Every structure is written in structure tokens, then in C-alpha cells.
Amino acid sequence: MNQDYDLHLEEAKGKIEESSDLEALKKLEIDLLGKQSLTAQAKGSLGGLEPEERRELGLVLNETRSKLEEMLATRRRKLESEVKGEQLENERLDLTEFDRGHRLGHRHVVTQTWERLEDLFIGMGYTVSEGPEIEDEWHNFGALNFPLGHPARDMYDTLYVEYGDPMSTLLRTHTSPVQIRVMEEEDPPIYSIMPGRVFRSDTADSTHMPVFHQIEALVVDKGITFGDLAGTIEAFTTAYFGKDFESRLRPSYFPFTEPSAEFDIRHPGGKWLELGGCGMVHPEVLKAGGLDPEEWQGFAFGFGLDRLALMRHEIDDLRELFRNDYRFLAQF
Amino acid sequence: MKVLLSWLKEFAPIGGEPDAIGEQLSELGLAVEEITRTGENLEGVVVAKVLDLRPHPDADRIQIVEVDSGDGQPLQICCGAFNMSPGDFVPLATIGTTMPNGMEISRRKLRGEWSNGMLCSGAEIDLGEDHDGILILGNESEQGTPLADSLGIESDVLYDLEVNPNRPDAMSVAGVARDLAAYQKIPFSIPVPEVSEKGKDISEILKTEIVSPDLCGRFVARVIDGISIQDSPQWLKNRITALGMRPVNNVVDVSNYVMLELGQPSHTFDLVSVANSEFRVRWASDGEEIVTLDGVVRNLTTQDGVVTDGSNSPIGIAGVMGGVSTEISEGTSTVALEMAWWNPSAIAKTSRRLGLRSEASARFERGTDPEIIETAMLRFCELLGPEALMSPGIIDEKGDLPAREKIKVRVSRVNSILGTDLNQKDILQILDPIGFEAESVDHDIDVMVPSFRPDTSLEIDVIEEIARIYGYERIVKTVPKSKTFGSLTGKQNDRRLIRTTMMGLGLDEAMPVPFLAPGELENAGLESDGIKVANPLVAEESVMRSSLRPGLLKTLAYNESHRLTGLRLFELGHIYRQPDKPQPLPDEREQLVAVLAGNEAGEIVKIWSALADALAFDEYELISDSPPGFHATRTSRIEIQGRTIGFLGEIDPSVLSLFEVSERVACLEVDIDDLLSISHGHRSYVPFSRYPSSDIDLAFEVDEGISSNEVKKCLQEQAGVLLVDIYLFDIFRGEPVSEGRRSLAFKLRLQAEDRTLTDAEVAKVHGECIESVEKKFSAKLRS
Incomplete structure (x- = not known):
């Protein structure tokens, strides 16, 4: 009797393996395990048997059915995976075809440098202040301790505009007038930077432009010292250029700071590179800003922003920043 | 401002390597733009005497020069310059010489003729800026002598310094030396010139009057006799050339030398041509004219200062340029030497207006040292040589000279500004070597500003000097802690x-x-x-x-x-x-x-x-x-x-x-x-429904003149609170849509906050939307 079922299993195995698709397999499943199947029929007739025989045949039937189920399942998985494989193959794509579409725009290198510097000073606890690019003579010169006719005004090739009285309104020659505006508008303590666009009557060449950018820092607080200035410049230069860099201050002259200095940086062993000007805010400037120089002390420093952009990207011509050639803009 | 190391050493025993001295100058605030070693490029260059000149047979722009380079034998050289004559002494770069520009001189043929060396222009051997002709040397030269020996050139170091407007004192070699001496803590002094006096007292020769005291703070004159106008000695020419001035004759060169050395410009008048032997100093009147040394007629205004003669005719524009009428010439033997302190802003205005900016006007504009004049006068005479004799006596007229300031400097303020811990004694020791006479008064210091530092008038100016000489690099670096919150607006x-x-x-x-x-x-x-x-x-x-x-x-x-x-x-x-x-x-x-x-x-x-x-x-x-x-x-x-x-x-x-x-x-x-x-940037949370939503697609044929936005608004109004989203998803023009119209297709999503919408509710909105758009815009629903 067992042999009958072994034969049945043998036949079924052949049919299952021959079934070529999931539909045929489905039909076969009904033939082999459905109500009309050999094993189902046999199960139905178990009731007429002796208990001993019934138990024995029942075991054989169950075993046969579970083997059939397993064979069918194995075949089904195989057929399913073939179908899926075919489907995926039909959907094959060459992704390199798509690698030509959307590109991001680029912020201008000056903006990138500007924002990098802002972030650095914000980290040091500074705010960012702004002022107009067309300024009055008082904020650009007078309040900064350049009286009318002061020879130091000659250090700045100033562009004036036709507005108000002659020579009363100008394109600011530096970001320093913002110092005065900040002192006028805010109470100390002041820890602020002033990035901005400035102008000089210069013919464009590889290192000069009639318009360029500066960034300036102003600190006004009680007991601020020249040592604080030197330390802050060192902190900024190492943060921006890297820990290896060192800075130094050299005596210099600006009407709006005293003592005044130029500050230089260098990579150890390298040449000193002049970066900008700085100093303790001149008592007359504090007064012009409405502050008592006996109560408040401060320092200021400033430098060219464009040059830092040129240095970072090894650009050799300042004019390129303002020419707006797409081949330049899209590089950074 | 350029300075030579050898010149600086005449005022102080300055030590150290040239580069280290350059660093010290930078640390003093005299930024070194360039350091040049001079006199080291002349090896191989000798004096040669021109024997003969003849044209090159094959080239127009080259001639053949025969020279004697010291051995008495004629040596053939091809040369592209034509400014020499037989008997002239010229520099010859001999074979094997490396020129300052790196070129090596070899024996070579030029269009078939041998050239055994090269004759040099001033520029080619770093002696001046003249490229055009061969440098013609003085007749006292001797062929075969190395050029450096012949010219008395010793190797030296030239510093090109950037001098800030607040440092008029550093516009002179002596002033720079004073700073360096203070840095190196070595003695500094200006030697006293030795001069012979002879003849009548000046009071019998010259009269002077300052008519406009606001123009001229001090006007000093002396008379020097026994002058013969000639070339300056070579060493003097070399020095002023190195500092950027062109040698002219002994009187002009000495004037420049004294200006470079001590910072005091001067003017010399041919005494015989000064009418009535009298100087008057006053503002010019409008329209007054003078012919200046450059031969140009200058129209003056009341803002220009003039020196006039006894007949009140201008003979010089104050501090800017002399007049041609009293110019010294070959025949001059007696000069009136004038040195003055001019009002800086007057000189600035005049020199700018006339476009006459010179080394002298630059110094007057910054403010000269009124107390250096006597020494400068003697130095002038000394440099002219022993034949020059000074008349005894001095004319010294005073106008409005700024008073020397006495400034109170608080020790506590010094330390508060600088972040230092200096005491009175430290500060006195810092200030003394740079000429600031300081004395302790109670806890503070009274400082008398030296006459050569007119820029200094405030306590903070003195504090800057203290910081400068103390050394910026010695000030301890600290970082103040910001008391503001760092952020963007x-x-x-x-x-x-x-x-x-x-x-x-x-x-x-x-x-x-x-x-x-x-x-x-x-x-x-x-x-x-x-x-x-x-x-x-x-x-x-x-x-x-x-x-x-x-x-x-x-x-x-x-x-x-x-x-x-x-x-x-x-x-x-x-x-x-x-x-x-x-x-x-x-x-x-x-x-x-x-x-x-x-x-x-x-x-x-x-x-x-x-x-x-x-x-x-x-x-x-x-x-x-x-x-x-x-x-x-x-x-x-x-x-x-x-x-x-x-x-x-x-x-x-x-x-x-x-x-x-x-x-x-x-x-x-x-x-x-x-x-x-306009208020923006803030979005409050809007709760959204958890119930199922229904979508309606509606396409309308609408006239081109009606904006999609109007249709959209109409749908929004009609759908009311049930509408949670609406967007235009398709626009179509052309058949079957009629000309002048286009199809606008919107997708509307309907949803209620509190329930699932019934089909009837959705159908109602659907119908109303269609009706309302069709009616309002003469639109037609497309199916």
C-alpha cells in the first residue's frame, strides 16, 4: 500500500517539475491536493477501516500530502523568482543617461567668504552690523577724526556723488563709518562686525577695483585693552587660516585708532603677509559716537574681504570677481 | 623714505644683520617695503678710457669703440650708444662679469666684429635710472681702476620705508636713526658741524621781515661766501642718488643732502640779484605772478605764500619752488641760504593747486622741526667744503610757531589702554630716547613733546609712542569675552x-x-x-x-x-x-x-x-x-x-x-x-482630517483672457470648507478646443474634518463648481 503512494509521489514529482508557469502549477496543486485528488479520496474512505489500519493509512496519507505540499511550494518559489527576474530585467535602466540634468547654482566667492567670516565671528559672540554704501562726509571722515583738510584724507581716493551740498555725500571709502552708526544706535557693550562694499577712485587692475569689500570688527566695553586687540586678532586668524598661523601687530597710523597697527599673518617660516589695519578706538571717535572715552574703551580692526577669497581659491586677478563670466561663477 | 645703513650709522652705532635691522624698522612702524644691497654688483666693472670711435661696417645702430682698460692696449668693444667722445672715461664690464640682471659678459661677434666686453649705462649697473647713454665718469678717473673704487662705492644696504603721515620726524635719515637707536638702546646724537665764519656780520648784509606771521613760523637766513658752482664729490652724489635724487651741482646737491639727512629743506638765492638785499615773507595777492625755476609763469592767489625781495616782487613761492630771477648760476659766489618753518596746510594747498609736489613740499606739509634749522644751516656750509665761509651772525625772524605741548600722561591710563603693567620709571625710560622730555609728577607724568613731533598733542598720542617703543610684540595677548549674543538678525x-x-x-x-x-x-x-x-x-x-x-x-x-x-x-x-x-x-x-x-x-x-x-x-x-x-x-x-x-x-x-x-x-x-x-517666516500647525478624502478632476474650456487664477479662486469659493487642496494640473490648447480658448484642468481634493463624505455630498460640490465656473466665465466643462 505504501508503495502505491510512493509511486504517486514519484509521478507527482515529475509533473511538478514539468509545470512551466504558475498557472499550470496552480492546476496541478488542485489535481494533487484538491477534493478529487488521490489522497483526498483515500482520506474520505478511512472511516470504513479498522482502527489499526486507519491509523497506519492516515499516517501515510498525511506524510504523502505534506511531501506534495513541499514539492509544490519549492516549485512555486522557483517559478515566482523567474517571473520577478524577468520583470526586473525588462525595467533595466542606464543611470549614467540621467547624470546630466539638474545642477545647483553657486554663491559668489565673495559671498562665500563673507558668510564664512560672519559665522566665525558669530561663534566668538559678535553681531553683524550694516550701514549705507552712499554715506555722508561726517560718518565717513569727520566722525572718524579726519577733520576737513586733514592730510590723511588724501590716503583715500574718494568718489563723491551729486547729492546735497557738493562734497557732502560720497561712496564710503571704508566700512568704518558703520562703527559710528553702531555707536549712535546701540549702547555698549558692543561686539560687532561690519562687512560691506566700499569704493575708491581706482582704475581696475589685477589688484585694484573701484569697488571692493571689507570687513571690520568693533568692540567697545569697559577696560578693553590693546592686548585684547592683539589676542582677538590672533584668535580670528588661527580660526580662519588654521592653528599653525601666527599673527603680529606693527605700528601704523589711522586717524580713527590710536595706538594703530597693521596686522600681518604668516605660516611658520613663511613670509609675513599684511592683512589689515587695527587699533584702539581713538577717544575722539568714541566721543563722535556719543560715548565717554574715560568710561568706555574699544578696539577696531578691518581688512579686505576679496583678497581672502582670492587667496582661498588661488585666483590671480581681482577683476575676475566682478566680470561675472559664467565659467568663473560656476567654478566655486 | 629711503635710508642707507652707512648713513644711519653716522648718528648711532647701529648693530645687527641688515635683515634684522629691517625687522626692527618694521616693528618701529617704519614698514620696510624693500631692502636692496648696493655696491655689490660692480665686480668685474672697471674704468676704461675711450681712445677712438668708428662706425660699424655692417650696422647703423652699433659703433665700434676702442678703449684702454688699463693695460695701455686698445680693446675693441661694440656699443649701441653714441654719447661718448675720445678721452671720456666710461664703465666697462669685462669678460666674465655677471651683470646685476644676471647676464654674463662674454667675448662675442656682433655682425662680424668682435666685442670684448660691454660699456654700461647707469641703469645697467644700478647707478641711477639712465638707460639711454653710457655713464660718463669724471675726468679724475683712471683707466683700469675697479669702478667701485673709482666712485668710492662701498657695499651698503638701502631700506625703502613707508612713513606714515604722523611721523614727520622719520622723513630724515637722522630721525630714522633716532628710532633705531631707541630700539637698540644705544646712544644717538647729531654731530655738530664744523664751519669757518668770516666777513661782515649778516646784519650788515641782509634784512628780513615776516609780514604774514600766520604763513611763516620761523624764517632763518645766513650768507655763505666763497662758493664755486661745480659737481659734488662722488660720495655725496652716490648717497643722494641712492635716496632717489638726481645730482645737479654742489649747491643743489648739498641742499638735498641736508634735507634728506635732517629733514629740513632749504632755498638758496644768488645774493646779488636780491633787490635791496631784503627778504619779505607774506601771502601773495590775487593775480600776482612769478616765473619759477622751471621757467613757468605761475599765477598766485591769496592762499599762496611768497618770499619777496626788497622791492616787494616775489622771488620764490614759499616752501614750494624758487623763482628764476634769483637762481644761482655758474657765476654765483655768494648765496643767501634760507631755511624756514612754513604753515603745513598753506604748503599743502599751494603745492596741490600748482601740481608742484616735491620732496621739500612733502616735508613742509607734514610739519618740519623748527629747532633743527641752526644745525642744518651749519651742516649745509660744512658740506660745501672748506672754501665756503659763513658770515657771522644769523637772521632769525619768528612768526606764529605752534607752542610745544606739555601733556599730562596718567600711568593708570597707559596701562588701562595697553593692558600692560608699566610704572613711572619704565615710562620715562621708554620716552627719553625718542626725545620726549618726561618727568614724574605725583603718580603721573608730564611730557614735553619734542619739536620734531608736531603730530603729538594728546595723551593717547603719547601712549601710542610708549607702546611703539615698548614693543607691540611684548604686549600680552588676551581675548575679551563677548557680552553680546552672537547671531544674525x-x-x-x-x-x-x-x-x-x-x-x-x-x-x-x-x-x-x-x-x-x-x-x-x-x-x-x-x-x-x-x-x-x-x-x-x-x-x-x-x-x-x-x-x-x-x-x-x-x-x-x-x-x-x-x-x-x-x-x-x-x-x-x-x-x-x-x-x-x-x-x-x-x-x-x-x-x-x-x-x-x-x-x-x-x-x-x-x-x-x-x-x-x-x-x-x-x-x-x-x-x-x-x-x-x-x-x-x-x-x-x-x-x-x-x-x-x-x-x-x-x-x-x-x-x-x-x-x-x-x-x-x-x-x-x-x-x-x-x-x-511684511510679517513672514512663521507657520503655525494646522491640524488635518483623519477621514478619507475624495478627488474631483474638472477641465474647463475658458477664454485666453481669463486667468487661471480667477478660475481657481471661483472653484475655491464654491467648494468652501470642504476643499483641502486644489491645483492646476493640465493646460491644453488646440483641437478640439476652439480658437482663442484653452482647457484648464484642476484637481480638487475634498475632505471633512469630522466624517467621511458621502457620494451625494461630493456630487453636490462637483455640480455646483461646474455650474459656477461655466456661468461666471462662459466656460464649458470638457468631458
């Missing part, structure tokens, strides 16, 4: 958001200069009221932009001319406009302009809607408009809360052709100040 943050959004949309940031040429605003269709630059260098930079559009259109044109098209650019920057009402400064605003070349208006709307989303402006309206410079039928204004904050659309084709841009250009222009002044 809302506007500064928004600016970054705008840039980041533009970047994400594929736009590159451009940065054109804010100057325009006349006519460019008009070409862009804008008003021609841009603020003008009063003193532009070039016309292209004479108008300030009142919009960013012209600059970006120029940028597109520039790129197109380099075959770069289809650019997507934006700029965020300032514009400047005439204000509506009078105000102290122009109306300066911030603007954003984006341009998409090769795109139609539709593309720029996407840019705007993305930007509005980024800045969280959820409500705005695009209303058809035709602002100047934009395409009249493809432009809208952008309104938020009823305020116009900008425009978008396309640039007017005629504007594009004036700017030579051949592509269509879609453009967005936003007034950033206006935009950001």
Missing part, C-alpha cells in the same frame, strides 16, 4: 535663505559693479534719475544703479559674446534712488533680481513661488501689469497684503536688443526691504 538670516534657495533652483550669483554708464538705465526702460558720481574716473562708472536689471543684462550680453547662453543668474545688492522727500542720504534699498536667459515668463514664476515658499509667504497675488522695461503682456506685479513688492515676467524685447541679448530673458525683481518688512 532676521533680515541677515533671510538673505542667506534667499541665496540658498536661488542656489537650489540652479541660479548662480553674479556681482556686477554698481556703476553704470550714462544711458544704460534708459536703455533698460528705467527713469534716467540715477545718482551721478561727481568725480568719475571713466564715463562707464559715472551713474549709480537704481536697479540691478541693467547690470545683469550687461552680464548676459558679456557671456553671450563668449558663447555662454542659457544662463540662470541672480544678484542681491544695493540700489540707490532719488528719495521722494528730501532726506540726508539717497534712498538706498536692497533688491533681488533673477534672470533666466533663454526662458519664457512661466519659468520665473516657479522661481518666485519657490522663494515665497522658502520665506514662508503663503499668500500672494500675481496681477497682470506692465512696468517699464518689462514685456508688456508677459509680466505681473507681485502683491502681498495689498502691497506691491516686485515684478516678474519677461524683459521687454526692445530692451534686450539695446543690451544686445538675443535670447528671451525671464526676470524676477523684488524689493527686498519691502518684502521682508
Whole structure:
């Protein structure tokens, strides 16, 4: 009797393996395990048997059915995976075809440098202040301790505009007038930077432009010292250029700071590179800003922003920043 | 200001390597721009005597020169210069010499003729700037002598210093030496010149009067006799040449030498030609004339100072240039030497007005040392040599000379400003070597400012000097802890958001200069009221932009001319406009302009809607408009809360052709100040329904004149509270839609907050929407 079922299993195995698709397999499943199947029929007739025989045949039937189920399942998985494989193959794509579409725009290198510097000073606890690019003579010169006719005004090739009285309104020659505006508008303590666009009557060449950018820092607080200035410049230069860099201050002259200095940086062993000007805010400037120089002390420093952009990207011509050639803009 | 190390050493025993001294000068605030070693480039160059000259048989621009280089034998040289004659002494670079420019001299043939060396111009051997001819040496030379020996040139170091306007004292060799001596803590002194006096007392020779004391603080004159005008000795010529002055004759050269050494300019008059032997110093009168040394007739004003003779005729412009009538000449033997302290701003005005800026006027403008004059006078006479004799006595007239200041310096203030811990004694020791006479008074210090530091008048000026000599590098670096919260303002943050959004949309940031040429605003269709630059260098930079559009259109044109098209650019920057009402400064605003070349208006709307989303402006309206410079039928204004904050659309084709841009250009222009002044950026949470939603698609045939927005609004109104989303998903023109109309297809999503909508409810909204749009716009539903 067992042999009958072994034969049945043998036949079924052949049919299952021959079934070529999931539909045929489905039909076969009904033939082999459905109500009309050999094993189902046999199960139905178990009731007429002796208990001993019934138990024995029942075991054989169950075993046969579970083997059939397993064979069918194995075949089904195989057929399913073939179908899926075919489907995926039909959907094959060459992704390199798509690698030509959307590109991001680029912020201008000056903006990138500007924002990098802002972030650095914000980290040091500074705010960012702004002022107009067309300024009055008082904020650009007078309040900064350049009286009318002061020879130091000659250090700045100033562009004036036709507005108000002659020579009363100008394109600011530096970001320093913002110092005065900040002192006028805010109470100390002041820890602020002033990035901005400035102008000089210069013919464009590889290192000069009639318009360029500066960034300036102003600190006004009680007991601020020249040592604080030197330390802050060192902190900024190492943060921006890297820990290896060192800075130094050299005596210099600006009407709006005293003592005044130029500050230089260098990579150890390298040449000193002049970066900008700085100093303790001149008592007359504090007064012009409405502050008592006996109560408040401060320092200021400033430098060219464009040059830092040129240095970072090894650009050799300042004019390129303002020419707006797409081949330049899209590089950074 | 240039200084020679050997010259500095005449005032102080300066030690150290040349480069180290350069560093010290920089640390003193006399920034070294260049260090040049002089006199080291002359090895191999000897004196040669020209024996004969003859033309080169095969070349017009070369002649053959036979010289004696010391061995008595004629040596043939080919030379491209023609300024020498037989008997002249000239420098010869012998075979094997390496020239300062690196060229090595070898024996070679020039068009078939041998050249056994090279005759040198001054410039070729770093002795002056003359390239044109061969340097002709003095007749006392001897052939065969090394040139350096013959010229008395020793190796030396030349420092080119940048002197700040507050350091008039450093406009002299002695002044620089004083600073260095203080740095090196070595003694400094100005040697006392030795001069012989002879003849009548000056009071019997000359009279002087300062008529205008506000012009001249001090006027000193002496008379020197026994002068013969000739070349200066070579060593003196070498020094003034090294410092950038051209030797002329002994009197002029000595005048320059004394000015370079001690900072005091002088003027010499041929005494016999000074009428009545009298000097008067006064302001000129308007229209007064003088012929200056350069032969030019100068028209004077009441702002110019003059020196006149006894007949009141100008014989010199004070501090700027002498007159031709009293010029010393070959025959001069007696000169009146004048040294003065002139009002700095008077000299500045005159020299600027006449375009006569000289080494002398530069020093007077900064303020000379009125107390160096006696020494400078003696030095002048000493340098002229033993034949020069000074008349006894001195004429010394005083005008308004600024008083030397006594300044109170608080020790506590010094330390508070510098962050140092100096005491009275330290400060006295710092100030003494630079000539500041300081004494302790109670806890503070009284400082008498030296006559050569007119820039110093405040306590803070003295504190700067203390810091300078103490050494900036010795001040301990500290970092103050900020008492403010470091952050960007809302506007500064928004600016970054705008840039980041533009970047994400594929736009590159451009940065054109804010100057325009006349006519460019008009070409862009804008008003021609841009603020003008009063003193532009070039016309292209004479108008300030009142919009960013012209600059970006120029940028597109520039790129197109380099075959770069289809650019997507934006700029965020300032514009400047005439204000509506009078105000102290122009109306300066911030603007954003984006341009998409090769795109139609539709593309720029996407840019705007993305930007509005980024800045969280959820409500705005695009209303058809035709602002100047934009395409009249493809432009809208952008309104938020009823305020116009900008425009978008396309640039007017005629504007594009004036700017030579051949592509269509879609453009967005936003007034950033206006935009950001409207409340934005904050979004409160809106709860959404958890019940199922239903979608309705509706396509209508509508006239072209009706905006999709109007249809959308109508649907919104009709669908009411059940509408949670609506968008235009398709636009179709052409068959079967009739001419002049297009199909607009909207998708509406309906949803209730508190229940699942029934089919009947959805059908009702559906029907009402159709009815209302059809009726309002004569539209027709497409099935």
C-alpha cells in the first residue's frame, strides 16, 4: 500500500517539475491536493477501516500530502523568482543617461567668504552690523577724526556723488563709518562686525577695483585693552587660516585708532603677509559716537574681504570677481 | 623714505644683520617695503678710457669703440650708444662679469666684429635710472681702476620705508636713526658741524621781515661766501642718488643732502640779484605772478605764500619752488641760504593747486622741526667744503610757531589702554630716547613733546609712542569675552535663505559693479534719475544703479559674446534712488533680481513661488501689469497684503536688443526691504482630517483672457470648507478646443474634518463648481 503512494509521489514529482508557469502549477496543486485528488479520496474512505489500519493509512496519507505540499511550494518559489527576474530585467535602466540634468547654482566667492567670516565671528559672540554704501562726509571722515583738510584724507581716493551740498555725500571709502552708526544706535557693550562694499577712485587692475569689500570688527566695553586687540586678532586668524598661523601687530597710523597697527599673518617660516589695519578706538571717535572715552574703551580692526577669497581659491586677478563670466561663477 | 645703513650709522652705532635691522624698522612702524644691497654688483666693472670711435661696417645702430682698460692696449668693444667722445672715461664690464640682471659678459661677434666686453649705462649697473647713454665718469678717473673704487662705492644696504603721515620726524635719515637707536638702546646724537665764519656780520648784509606771521613760523637766513658752482664729490652724489635724487651741482646737491639727512629743506638765492638785499615773507595777492625755476609763469592767489625781495616782487613761492630771477648760476659766489618753518596746510594747498609736489613740499606739509634749522644751516656750509665761509651772525625772524605741548600722561591710563603693567620709571625710560622730555609728577607724568613731533598733542598720542617703543610684540595677548549674543538678525538670516534657495533652483550669483554708464538705465526702460558720481574716473562708472536689471543684462550680453547662453543668474545688492522727500542720504534699498536667459515668463514664476515658499509667504497675488522695461503682456506685479513688492515676467524685447541679448530673458525683481518688512517666516500647525478624502478632476474650456487664477479662486469659493487642496494640473490648447480658448484642468481634493463624505455630498460640490465656473466665465466643462 505504501508503495502505491510512493509511486504517486514519484509521478507527482515529475509533473511538478514539468509545470512551466504558475498557472499550470496552480492546476496541478488542485489535481494533487484538491477534493478529487488521490489522497483526498483515500482520506474520505478511512472511516470504513479498522482502527489499526486507519491509523497506519492516515499516517501515510498525511506524510504523502505534506511531501506534495513541499514539492509544490519549492516549485512555486522557483517559478515566482523567474517571473520577478524577468520583470526586473525588462525595467533595466542606464543611470549614467540621467547624470546630466539638474545642477545647483553657486554663491559668489565673495559671498562665500563673507558668510564664512560672519559665522566665525558669530561663534566668538559678535553681531553683524550694516550701514549705507552712499554715506555722508561726517560718518565717513569727520566722525572718524579726519577733520576737513586733514592730510590723511588724501590716503583715500574718494568718489563723491551729486547729492546735497557738493562734497557732502560720497561712496564710503571704508566700512568704518558703520562703527559710528553702531555707536549712535546701540549702547555698549558692543561686539560687532561690519562687512560691506566700499569704493575708491581706482582704475581696475589685477589688484585694484573701484569697488571692493571689507570687513571690520568693533568692540567697545569697559577696560578693553590693546592686548585684547592683539589676542582677538590672533584668535580670528588661527580660526580662519588654521592653528599653525601666527599673527603680529606693527605700528601704523589711522586717524580713527590710536595706538594703530597693521596686522600681518604668516605660516611658520613663511613670509609675513599684511592683512589689515587695527587699533584702539581713538577717544575722539568714541566721543563722535556719543560715548565717554574715560568710561568706555574699544578696539577696531578691518581688512579686505576679496583678497581672502582670492587667496582661498588661488585666483590671480581681482577683476575676475566682478566680470561675472559664467565659467568663473560656476567654478566655486 | 629711503635710508642707507652707512648713513644711519653716522648718528648711532647701529648693530645687527641688515635683515634684522629691517625687522626692527618694521616693528618701529617704519614698514620696510624693500631692502636692496648696493655696491655689490660692480665686480668685474672697471674704468676704461675711450681712445677712438668708428662706425660699424655692417650696422647703423652699433659703433665700434676702442678703449684702454688699463693695460695701455686698445680693446675693441661694440656699443649701441653714441654719447661718448675720445678721452671720456666710461664703465666697462669685462669678460666674465655677471651683470646685476644676471647676464654674463662674454667675448662675442656682433655682425662680424668682435666685442670684448660691454660699456654700461647707469641703469645697467644700478647707478641711477639712465638707460639711454653710457655713464660718463669724471675726468679724475683712471683707466683700469675697479669702478667701485673709482666712485668710492662701498657695499651698503638701502631700506625703502613707508612713513606714515604722523611721523614727520622719520622723513630724515637722522630721525630714522633716532628710532633705531631707541630700539637698540644705544646712544644717538647729531654731530655738530664744523664751519669757518668770516666777513661782515649778516646784519650788515641782509634784512628780513615776516609780514604774514600766520604763513611763516620761523624764517632763518645766513650768507655763505666763497662758493664755486661745480659737481659734488662722488660720495655725496652716490648717497643722494641712492635716496632717489638726481645730482645737479654742489649747491643743489648739498641742499638735498641736508634735507634728506635732517629733514629740513632749504632755498638758496644768488645774493646779488636780491633787490635791496631784503627778504619779505607774506601771502601773495590775487593775480600776482612769478616765473619759477622751471621757467613757468605761475599765477598766485591769496592762499599762496611768497618770499619777496626788497622791492616787494616775489622771488620764490614759499616752501614750494624758487623763482628764476634769483637762481644761482655758474657765476654765483655768494648765496643767501634760507631755511624756514612754513604753515603745513598753506604748503599743502599751494603745492596741490600748482601740481608742484616735491620732496621739500612733502616735508613742509607734514610739519618740519623748527629747532633743527641752526644745525642744518651749519651742516649745509660744512658740506660745501672748506672754501665756503659763513658770515657771522644769523637772521632769525619768528612768526606764529605752534607752542610745544606739555601733556599730562596718567600711568593708570597707559596701562588701562595697553593692558600692560608699566610704572613711572619704565615710562620715562621708554620716552627719553625718542626725545620726549618726561618727568614724574605725583603718580603721573608730564611730557614735553619734542619739536620734531608736531603730530603729538594728546595723551593717547603719547601712549601710542610708549607702546611703539615698548614693543607691540611684548604686549600680552588676551581675548575679551563677548557680552553680546552672537547671531544674525532676521533680515541677515533671510538673505542667506534667499541665496540658498536661488542656489537650489540652479541660479548662480553674479556681482556686477554698481556703476553704470550714462544711458544704460534708459536703455533698460528705467527713469534716467540715477545718482551721478561727481568725480568719475571713466564715463562707464559715472551713474549709480537704481536697479540691478541693467547690470545683469550687461552680464548676459558679456557671456553671450563668449558663447555662454542659457544662463540662470541672480544678484542681491544695493540700489540707490532719488528719495521722494528730501532726506540726508539717497534712498538706498536692497533688491533681488533673477534672470533666466533663454526662458519664457512661466519659468520665473516657479522661481518666485519657490522663494515665497522658502520665506514662508503663503499668500500672494500675481496681477497682470506692465512696468517699464518689462514685456508688456508677459509680466505681473507681485502683491502681498495689498502691497506691491516686485515684478516678474519677461524683459521687454526692445530692451534686450539695446543690451544686445538675443535670447528671451525671464526676470524676477523684488524689493527686498519691502518684502521682508511684511510679517513672514512663521507657520503655525494646522491640524488635518483623519477621514478619507475624495478627488474631483474638472477641465474647463475658458477664454485666453481669463486667468487661471480667477478660475481657481471661483472653484475655491464654491467648494468652501470642504476643499483641502486644489491645483492646476493640465493646460491644453488646440483641437478640439476652439480658437482663442484653452482647457484648464484642476484637481480638487475634498475632505471633512469630522466624517467621511458621502457620494451625494461630493456630487453636490462637483455640480455646483461646474455650474459656477461655466456661468461666471462662459466656460464649458470638457468631458
